[in-house]
Amino acid sequence: MTAETMTCRRCGEGATPLAKAPFRNELGTRILSEICSGCWQEWLQHQTLLINHYGLDPRDQKSRTFLYEQIEEVLLGDGSGKEVDTSQQGSIEW
Secondary structure (H helix, E strand, O other): OOOOOEEOOOOOOEEOEOOOOOOOOHHHHHHHHHOEHHHHHHHHHHHHHHHHHHOOOOOOHHHHHHHHHHHHHHOOOOOOOOOOOHHHOOOOOO
16 A cells, blocks of 8 residues: 555555545545545445435535444444435435
8 A cells, every 4th residue: 555545445456545624524524534445436426316306405404413423333333324216306305
């Protein structure tokens, strides 16, 4: 592994790290140090699905809390986040 790679917590591979933290908080720092750029890109695609499916507004605190919880579970946890449940379209159930 070179200085340009890191061992990603999610995929376990030696991979390219993110260029900078995605958020200016402790969660962003953890993502920067533990998650590779490839897994972050996969998360962004999943996040888009969640936002569109549940009609989330990232400016809304409740929506952000939901998305941050999903980041903790999907990227930094066991990988089992909220699935897109078609019966719940347009609402957040938690």
